[in-house]
Amino acid sequence: MDDVDIHLVRRAKRGEIDAFETIVRNYQDFVYRTAYGVTQHHSDAKDVAQETFVKVFLSVKNLKEERTFPTWIARITARTALDWIEKHRHIPQSNVALERLASNKNESQAADARIDLQRGMNSLSPEHRMVLVLRDIQGFEYEDISNILEIPIGTVRSRIHNARLQLRRELLSSEGG
Template sequence: MNERDIALIRAARSGSTEAFTVIVKNYKNFVYRIILTTLQSRQDAEDVSQEVFIKAYRSLPKLRDEQTFPSWLAQIATRTALDWVQSKHKNQTVELDSERFVTQDVQSGMNARLDLEQALRQLSVEHRLVTVLRAVHGFDYEEIARILDIPIGTVRSRLHNARMHLRQLLQDERGDKS
């Protein structure tokens, strides 16, 4: 976070709707990608994103440290998206910009990206969410644990299991069955 973001957050906490509007503009894609990972529907992700920013605005006075704003906002986004899934029971398909997730198991090129997206669709919501929070958004294990309100050991376990499952799915997709 830079000083400008911190100043915007402080101004928004003091009641500046203009500052909060700038925050929304700066973080809307971040929130949208987190929600899309869970909901896998662009329309639902747009609706839930609006709900997230309403909740964030109302909860802003409770934010203890401006430096933690991104993980705090991610936590609101994740919980709101999971609540939406529980209440709506939507069918799931994933559309991720997964280029940053490309691992040593995946060769470069469009086919590899499509294979990765298809493999991510096959993960459970819990495994997909920790994978994307870590690989795409760059949160560390402690931040992911805080965002999802789960023990750090559970984060490690889910990430390990997700990676193993992805590796197997990607090998199967390429015909590298061992």
């Protein structure tokens, strides 16, 4: 985090709405990508992102160290996304868009690979999706993921390893099938 971001967080902690709006603009893609990585559904990820920013707005004044803001917002996003999955587990995820894309013969191999990857990610548990998103998409270090998810670093390593193995099996089976 640079000094400008730290200053924004300090201003937001004081209740300055324009500073918070800037934080939202600066972090909205990060929050959405993290939420989408877990939910694997656009509208759910938008809802999780919105809920995350409400939580951040209500609790930013309690943040002790401004430099920890990226990890702190990642933790809120992770918890919110996992809670969302838990609350909405009974609602079947629609793969209509995926099926439509898969049936279109004009789609490129890159689109097919994205579809396979999304299906593979959907096959993972929310906990496994979360560690992969935080590590491989958002680029957090193992220790940061441990802090974000509040789990031991050994559990982080194990989940990442197992998630990658499962994802690899899913992707290989989709190639062969």
